[in-house]
Amino acid sequence: DGLWSILMETILDLPIENKIFYAVLVFSWTVYLWEAYLAYRQRRIYRSTMHVPQELGKIMDTDTFEKSRLYQLDKSNFSFWSGLYSETEGTLILLLGGIPFLWKVAGTVTARFGLGPEYEVCECSTIFQSLSFLMLATLFSAFTGLPWSIYNTFVIEEKHGFNQQTLGFFLKDAVKKFIVTQCILLPVTSLLLYIIKIGGDFFFIYAWLFTLGVSLVLVTIYADYIAPLFDKFTPLPEGELKEEIESMSKSINFPLTKVYVVEGSKRSSHSNAYFYGFFKNKRIVLFDTLMEDYSPLNKDGEPENVPAEETDTPTEAKAKPKNKKQGCNNPEVLAVLGHELGHWKLGHTVKNIVISQMNSFLCFFLFAVLIGRKELFIAFGFYDSQPTLIGLMIIFQFIFSPYNEVLSFCLTVLSRRFEFQADAFARGMGRASELYSALIKLNKDNLGFPVADWLFSMWHYSHPPLLERLRALGGTKQD
Numbered sequence: 001d002g003l004w005s006i007l008m009e010t011i012l013d014l015p016i017e018n019k020i021f022y023a024v025l026v027f028s029w030t031v032y033l034w035e036a037y038l039a040y041r042q043r044r045i046y047r048s049t050m051h052v053p054q055e056l057g058k059i060m061d062t063d064t065f066e067k068s069r070l071y072q073l074d075k076s077n078f079s080f081w082s083g084l085y086s087e088t089e090g091t092l093i094l095l096l097g098g099i100p101f102l103w104k105v106a107g108t109v110t111a112r113f114g115l116g117p118e119y120e121v122c123e124c125s126t127i128f129q130s131l132s133f134l135m136l137a138t139l140f141s142a143f144t145g146l147p148w149s150i151y152n153t154f155v156i157e158e159k160h161g162f163n164q165q166t167l168g169f170f171l172k173d174a175v176k177k178f179i180v181t182q183c184i185l186l187p188v189t190s191l192l193l194y195i196i197k198i199g200g201d202f203f204f205i206y207a208w209l210f211t212l213g214v215s216l217v218l219v220t221i222y223a224d225y226i227a228p229l230f231d232k233f234t235p236l237p238e239g240e241l242k243e244e245i246e247s248m249s250k251s252i253n254f255p256l257t258k259v260y261v262v263e264g265s266k267r268s269s270h271s272n273a274y275f276y277g278f279f280k281n282k283r284i285v286l287f288d289t290l291m292e293d294y295s296p297l298n299k300d301g302e303p304e305n306v307p308a309e310e311t312d313t314p315t316e317a318k319a320k321p322k323n324k325k326q327g328c329n330n331p332e333v334l335a336v337l338g339h340e341l342g343h344w345k346l347g348h349t350v351k352n353i354v355i356s357q358m359n360s361f362l363c364f365f366l367f368a369v370l371i372g373r374k375e376l377f378i379a380f381g382f383y384d385s386q387p388t389l390i391g392l393m394i395i396f397q398f399i400f401s402p403y404n405e406v407l408s409f410c411l412t413v414l415s416r417r418f419e420f421q422a423d424a425f426a427r428g429m430g431r432a433s434e435l436y437s438a439l440i441k442l443n444k445d446n447l448g449f450p451v452a453d454w455l456f457s458m459w460h461y462s463h464p465p466l467l468e469r470l471r472a473l474g475g476t477k478q479d
Helices: 002-013 016-048 062-095 098-112 125-159 167-198 200-229 240-251 330-345 348-370 374-379 388-399 401-428 432-445 454-460 466-472
Strands: 233-235 256-262 273-276 282-287
Touching (some): 016 388, 062 432, 273 330, 330 348
Antiparallel strands (some): 233 256
16 A cells, blocks of 8 residues: 555656656557457457357358358457557657657758758748658658568468468559558648648638548549559449449439449459449449459459450469359349448438548647647657647647547447448348348458457447348348
């Protein structure tokens, strides 16, 4: 008891900046340990559930059940080690003063190019140093994350039959991603910092409006200009499926303009479908792996009449595995799309945007309140200066972390609710039995494990577990 009171007195006697620093560290490790505990509970399920539960007997064979169990166990073990590394790295960066050190390095780099504050080239010298800092930080993050990403793709995903990439394709992709990210991140950040600099007392309103504008522009251009840099998008060929999609869209007044198929099979055999676009210009994107009649994974080889330049070179993608039947038939694809269109019809997309922007406005407002507090900067090793970018980083990443955790959990709960509603919408369209069988097939194709610890799934699952969704669909029996 005496030791505890001495410890409390010592903590209370610490300067405010030390209290802030240690509170951030303690909270970060608390979250990590909570996540590790949840993962341990789920790993226990993977290890102990060796047989298909009776309820799943009719919809899941023993072989698929065992494959999904081993896949999820491998993923969970990988997640534990990568999470531990990430937490340790973050802690060491804070304890060893990595952030102020990198800021000084960024200043040296900027000065080398004649853009440092001492040269008085313009009032924007701090912005140049901020961009240099940002580039170095993202470069460091990319390099430290690369071995983990390689292991995940070429050991875990490869072992379980999902990876379709070669190392050359993967590395080219990583470089491309880094360059595209910099091309967006650096100009957007420099403009944001400039707006904060000249915005006066109400800068937080202008900063929020600017980020709102940027996010709307990115959503608009992503699928047309950014995504095609990484994947090949082709219009869905004329035929029965396209006609049915157009007919279904028309029946609920969904303003569909185009339907694309994306070659997801070039990098992975996981499947997906989504829609994008504003107002009267909506497009639907289907992964080729979603459709059993379309997926290259179901074909014995490339068609003979494809021109040489259109096929993947040996360095781009691996030979497609044979006899791995996957994907959904046309009625099931339509049921999946019925679910996706349900999100639109029920206003889920708009609600998510509104929540996101309300959160963004609140964060910028609180940032405006806190940015003048020198102790926040001193806590993280900035004794003589208070750079805006560092302020954004400290406040948004560290100070807001408890709020971010609570918000993240609330959004997960809301997302599950939206998924049930979208399933019910598809059921209302008369597609319950097709969605039922599609969910089973997609779960099988993606090796989802159907048994979940209640606490783990409550905290992590943005989509309800398979069994809950099937029960909600009314337990429609399949032959």
